[in-house]
Amino acid sequence: MERRDFLKKCIMVIAGASVPLSALTLVDPKKVLAANPSIQWAFLVDTTKCVGCGFCVKACKTENDIPLNANVTRTWVERYVYTKDDRRYVDSPKGALDGYTDARIDLGKGEFKEIDKDNVGKAFFVPKLCNHCASPACTQVCPVGATYKADNGVVLVDRKWCIGCGYCIMACPYAARFFHPVLKVADKCTFCYHRLSKGLDSACVNACPFGARKMGNIHDKNDPITQIIMNERVGVLKDEFGTKPQAFYIGLAQEVR
Amino acid sequence: MYSYHRKSNEAEWANQPAKYGTTGREKLHEFCAECHGDVVKIRTEKLHGTIPCENCHGPVLNHPEKPEKLDVDRSRELCLRCHTNLPYTTSERKRIPGIDPKTHNTGAVCVSCHNPHNPSLEGMK
Known part of the structure; x- marks a missing residue:
């Protein structure tokens, strides 16, 4: 075979092999999504509406069988107090399970900080929970593949597979995971997966009398919650970690991380 | 991004029983009013009207079968x-x-x- 023929045949083979590749049309994710409208849950916290009653924490713990008195919780409410002499205090006694019934700041270990009421500059409450990140750090570190992101965006833990090593608890930048003291596995907010799949609101959303907590399908443009996320000024926690959190906050302050 | 997926576990979570009903802001008091609407005037206007019944009256569970009477928190x-x-x-x-x-x-x-x-x-x- 001559060199020229060899090269020609080579080119023919390559061209032939590439035909099936070109037959595959490039998939446009937007078109696929429009044809198969899927649910992608997102959370919206309006911190300006929260009064720190802690009904959400109580409802969450009751609904999901988290021991009430153990110092672990799937959701919690933080209190931020700024004084006029520019000091900043944050506390969350028992995750605000019983609300805030004391104007003193809980410093832990039984110590409290009295703040003169004339010295309070601004103060507010911030509910926190798992952000159900689009790119979660916790699911990547699991050595046994027990934690995963469901198709509808909810990050779940398979309690039968979890070995309780605690890697995911350390990996979460938001401290949203904890070790379940009874079941001895990693536990976290599930957006009340069982309630969502029954068409109910999650327990915390249901319990909030002030509408500070809401959930919506971020893949549905007409969803009122998606509308707020698209059109209003919302922020996420620790954006710099690149986890793409799916819990959006209205009225975030710089100190809230 | 690649990650694990425990497909069979999704159903396990979904099938857990719910304790609270749906008395939240969206369907405020509707659920309770079905039976108790005549006995107790259920307020949906301002003041305490925005508080879901279950916040004080407790999770509805399988009421009225079990429990027959809810445990009201009057504390x-x-x-x-x-x-x-x-x-x-x-x-x-x-x-x-x-x-x-x-x-x-x-x-x-x-x-x-x-x-x-x-x-x-x-x-x-």
Whole structure:
């Protein structure tokens, strides 16, 4: 075979092999999504509406069988107090399970900080929970593949597979995971997966009398919650970690991380 | 991004029983009003009308079969969640009238004087 023929045949083979590749049309994710409208849950916290009653924490713990008195919780409410002499205090006694019934700041270990009421500059409450990140750090570190992101965006833990090593608890930048003291596995907010799949609101959303907590399908443009996320000024926690959190906050302050 | 997926586990989570009903903001009191609408005037207007029934009356579970009667939380602590006076003028808390739990009728339960279904101070019993 001559060199020229060899090269020609080579080119023919390559061209032939590439035909099936070109037959595959490039998939446009937007078109696929429009044809198969899927649910992608997102959370919206309006911190300006929260009064720190802690009904959400109580409802969450009751609904999901988290021991009430153990110092672990799937959701919690933080209190931020700024004084006029520019000091900043944050506390969350028992995750605000019983609300805030004391104007003193809980410093832990039984110590409290009295703040003169004339010295309070601004103060507010911030509910926190798992952000159900689009790119979660916790699911990547699991050595046994027990934690995963469901198709509808909810990050779940398979309690039968979890070995309780605690890697995911350390990996979460938001401290949203904890070790379940009874079941001895990693536990976290599930957006009340069982309630969502029954068409109910999650327990915390249901319990909030002030509408500070809401959930919506971020893949549905007409969803009122998606509308707020698209059109209003919302922020996420620790954006710099690149986890793409799916819990959006209205009225975030710089100190809230 | 690649990650694990435990497909069979999704159904396990989905099939867990729910404890609370749906008495939240969206379908406020509708669920309870189906049976109790005549007996108790269920308020949906301002003041306590925005509080889901289950926050005080407890999770509905399989009521009315089990439990037949819900365990109502009438404790002082429940009311104090919102009605403790905190000096936070920049938060929504400023809208809610508050008391100092250390001085305001200590030891008494709030419901012995205040009616939680009609909390207006003018109509106090």
